[in-house]
Amino acid sequence: MTLPALDGWYAYMASHDKTALWDLLDPDAVFESPVVHTPQRGRDITFKYLSGADQVLGGPGFRYIGEWRNAGGAILEFETEVEGIRINGIDMLAFSDDGQRIVNFKVMIRPLKAINLLHRLMGEQLAKA
Numbered sequence: 001m002t003l004p005a006l007d008g009w010y011a012y013m014a015s016h017d018k019t020a021l022w023d024l025l026d027p028d029a030v031f032e033s034p035v036v037h038t039p040q041r042g043r044d045i046t047f048k049y050l051s052g053a054d055q056v057l058g059g060p061g062f063r064y065i066g067e068w069r070n071a072g073g074a075i076l077e078f079e080t081e082v083e084g085i086r087i088n089g090i091d092m093l094a095f096s097d098d099g100q101r102i103v104n105f106k107v108m109i110r111p112l113k114a115i116n117l118l119h120r121l122m123g124e125q126l127a128k129a
Contacts (some may be wrong), residue, residue, distance in 0.1 A: 075094065
C-alpha cells in the first residue's frame with residue numbers, strides 16, 4: 001500500500017528540508033506532544049514543534065526501528081540517544097483522506113528520564129524560534 005504522506009515523512013527525515021515538511025502538513029494539522037497538556041492546532045504550530053524535534057532528536061543516532069501502517073496512518077517506533085540518555089518512542093501519524101498530507105502527529109516517549117530531558121531541550125529549542 002502506497003502512502004504518499006508517509007513516503008514524504010521519510011523523505012523529510014532524510015533531507016531535513018523544511019519546505020518539504022511545510023508542504024506535507026495539512027493546514028489544520030494537529031500536534032500532540034508527550035509533555036504538552038493540550039493538542040497544538042494548526043500548520044504553523046505543528047511545523048514549529050516538528051522542526052524543533054528534528055533539531056533535538058534528529059541527529060545521526062536517530063533511527064526508526066518499527067513500522068505499523070494502515071490506509072489512514074502509521075505508527076513509527078524510533079530510538080536515539082541524547083546527552084547519554086537512550087530514548088525510545090513512537091510517532092503516530094494520521095493522514096488526510098487522499099493520503100497526501102499529515103493531519104495529526106502524536107509523539108509518545110519513554111522512559112521518564114527521556115521525557116524530562118526532551119521537555120527541557122524542546123523548551124529551549126522553541127524559545128529560539
